[in-house]
Amino acid sequence: MRKIYIFDTTLRDGEQSPGVNLNTQEKVEIALQLEKLGVDRMEAGFPAASPGDLAGVNAVARAVRNASVIGLSRSKESDIEAVREALQGAQDPCIHLFLATSPIHRQHKLKMEKHQVLETAEAAIKYAKKYFSKIEFSLEDAGRTELDFIAEVTAMAIRAGASVVNIPDTVGFMTPYDYGNIFKMLKDTVPGIEKIQLSAHCHDDLGMATANALAAVLNGADQIEGTINGIGERAGNTSIEEVVMALETRQDFYQAKTSLVLKEIYRTSRLVSKLTGMVVPGNKAIVGANAFAHESGIHQDGMLKEKTTYEIISPETIGVKESKLVMGKHSGRHAFREKLIDLGYDLGDEQVNAAFAKFKDLADRKKQVEDEDIRALIEEKLIETPEIFALGTLQVAYGNQMTPTATVHVRFQDGTEVAESAVGNGSVDAIYNAIDKATKEDVELDDYSIKSVSHGKDALGEVHVVLKQNDVSVQGRGISTDILEASAKAYLDAVNRLIEKRKTPTSNRSNVTLI
Numbered sequence: 001m002r003k004i005y006i007f008d009t010t011l012r013d014g015e016q017s018p019g020v021n022l023n024t025q026e027k028v029e030i031a032l033q034l035e036k037l038g039v040d041r042m043e044a045g046f047p048a049a050s051p052g053d054l055a056g057v058n059a060v061a062r063a064v065r066n067a068s069v070i071g072l073s074r075s076k077e078s079d080i081e082a083v084r085e086a087l088q089g090a091q092d093p094c095i096h097l098f099l100a101t102s103p104i105h106r107q108h109k110l111k112m113e114k115h116q117v118l119e120t121a122e123a124a125i126k127y128a129k130k131y132f133s134k135i136e137f138s139l140e141d142a143g144r145t146e147l148d149f150i151a152e153v154t155a156m157a158i159r160a161g162a163s164v165v166n167i168p169d170t171v172g173f174m175t176p177y178d179y180g181n182i183f184k185m186l187k188d189t190v191p192g193i194e195k196i197q198l199s200a201h202c203h204d205d206l207g208m209a210t211a212n213a214l215a216a217v218l219n220g221a222d223q224i225e226g227t228i229n230g231i232g233e234r235a236g237n238t239s240i241e242e243v244v245m246a247l248e249t250r251q252d253f254y255q256a257k258t259s260l261v262l263k264e265i266y267r268t269s270r271l272v273s274k275l276t277g278m279v280v281p282g283n284k285a286i287v288g289a290n291a292f293a294h295e296s297g298i299h300q301d302g303m304l305k306e307k308t309t310y311e312i313i314s315p316e317t318i319g320v321k322e323s324k325l326v327m328g329k330h331s332g333r334h335a336f337r338e339k340l341i342d343l344g345y346d347l348g349d350e351q352v353n354a355a356f357a358k359f360k361d362l363a364d365r366k367k368q369v370e371d372e373d374i375r376a377l378i379e380e381k382l383i384e385t386p387e388i389f390a391l392g393t394l395q396v397a398y399g400n401q402m403t404p405t406a407t408v409h410v411r412f413q414d415g416t417e418v419a420e421s422a423v424g425n426g427s428v429d430a431i432y433n434a435i436d437k438a439t440k441e442d443v444e445l446d447d448y449s450i451k452s453v454s455h456g457k458d459a460l461g462e463v464h465v466v467l468k469q470n471d472v473s474v475q476g477r478g479i480s481t482d483i484l485e486a487s488a489k490a491y492l493d494a495v496n497r498l499i500e501k502r503k504t505p506t507s508n509r510s511n512v513t514l515i
């Protein structure tokens with residue numbers, strides 16, 4: 001199995017993400033985690049960029065013992081001197097020199113002819129050779145460079161003393177086919193190519209950074225450069241976790257392996273996200289919040305029967321505790337029953353079916369149904385209050401310059417329905433006055449409270465009321481994603497309990513005390 005070296009540039013190219021700025025302490029914290037992750041090489045910054053970056057690279061160089069620490073430099077003596085200063089104290093220092101080679105960059109940016117590019121790069125490598133035994137040379141924008149010029153510059157870099165030659169697809173222009181061919185061509189044609197390592201550095205402008213890096217591996221690349229979570233300039237870089245897990249999962253195909261400590265992947269991703277402020281999208285491969293979450297009933301059923309039906313990587317491999325079955329509108333009975341068992345409910349088939357119907361109803365209204373929602377649904381279901389009055393439709397007219405008015409349709413046990421309207425000193429008061437008219441019960445609202453059962457703006461609201469009639473006091477509870485509906489349901493629930501209690505005055509029915 002061929003070893004692929006991992007060159008992490010989270011602290012350099014990753015830090016080039018717009019809006020990201022890591023201070024020295026943050027760089028060291030990430031560097032130490034990258035060391036635990038087992039990256040072979042880490043680029044800590046661009047020392048010539050600023051005194052702060054030089055200090056950051058130096059702090060990383062002094063802190064890290066088990067990975068080569070690298071500083072980036074233009075092909076310029078003053079930049080090389082900055083890297084020399086920054087890498088003092090490093091266990092295994094390496095300088096990363098670069099110069100653009102593509103016609104676009106030569107003509108418009110560098111204003112250099114081909115021969116000047118060759119001479120400038122050669123002079124820089126030779127200058128750096130005085131201080132560094134390890135030199136990586138990058139042909140910036142190699143992806144848009146003439147193939148024969150890539151070969152010519154690579155041959156020059158080998159002769160001048162580079163130990164790694166990097167072929168960056170700086171603007172993410174390549175397809176896997178084109179990019180793989182560059183590596184194949186270099187391997188087949190450049191004299192002395194076996195003396196150096198070839199490296200791939202891809203950008204994700206067309207969403208192909210991972211695919212291109214893997215094509216490079218298939219065609220002889222020894223090293224992959226990338227960042228954690230794929231952060232970096234513009235659309236970002238190759239995401240290290242994606243390449244590493246692709247190699248690991250499809251060893252049969254790639255016949256190559258890295259020496260990363262896979263169970264540190266998730267922790268590293270979280271740390272980088274926290275310190276850079278770059279949020280990891282939920283659907284991001286490997287480290288996104290949904291990478292091991294299953295929402296649809298058919299998938300959840302498969303997962304419960306055998307995890308490999310829908311998971312090609314087990315979450316524990318990358319340090320995620322476990323897969324998640326997310327309860328939502330696509331979930332099925334198998335997952336729902338499993339969730340109930342997890343939550344400690346041991347229900348018969350009929351109760352499960354009744355609760356499942358309520359759950360589906362809620363799931364239609366709510367993006368994600370949380371454990372607290374399910375608990376609330378089940379407990380509401382278990383408390384058997386006869387529905388003497390049930391809520392039909394509810395309409396409320398509210399404005400801050402008008403008197404709130406509510407129209408409530410109340411259904412009776414025999415299926416008939418009555419509609420009543422009333423005003424009140426608030427929306428809830430108007431609803432309660434309308435319900436009083438419909439039920440003809442003379443009750444007094446003794447207490448009202450509302451709380452959020454779960455999180456987010458579509459959270460379930462749970463309303464508790466206490467109603468009094470003469471010296472009898474009952475509680476009622478209502479749950480809904482709408483607090484006015486929850487209020488109406490709680491009130492009717494209490495009225496139902498009151499009537500039930502009146503019928504059996506000596507009973508100590510659980511419906512009064514269970515809430």
Ligand SMILES: CC(=O)SCCNC(=O)CCNC(=O)[C@H](O)C(C)(C)COP(=O)(O)OP(=O)(O)OC[C@H]1O[C@@H](n2cnc3c(N)ncnc32)[C@H](O)[C@@H]1OP(=O)(O)O
Pocket residue numbers: 013016046048049050073074075076098099100109110140170233
């Ligand atoms: C593909 C990449 O990601 S490369 C890394 C990109 N990262 C960064 O640029 C971050 C750090 N950069 C910086 O802080 C600044 O750009 C500095 C300090 C390096 C240079 O700043 P300045 O001296 O003000 O120059 P400025 O950035 O405006 O222009 C770049 C100059 O470097 C030249 N240059 C660009 N690449 C190279 C190179 N590899 N070797 C030599 N010169 C180069 C440009 O042609 C330009 O030269 P000019 O002034 O003669 O036209």
Ligand SMILES: CC(C)C(=O)C(=O)O
Pocket residue numbers: 013098138139140141166168169170171201203
């Ligand atoms: C410096 C080089 C490797 C680079 O970041 C790029 O070309 O994208």
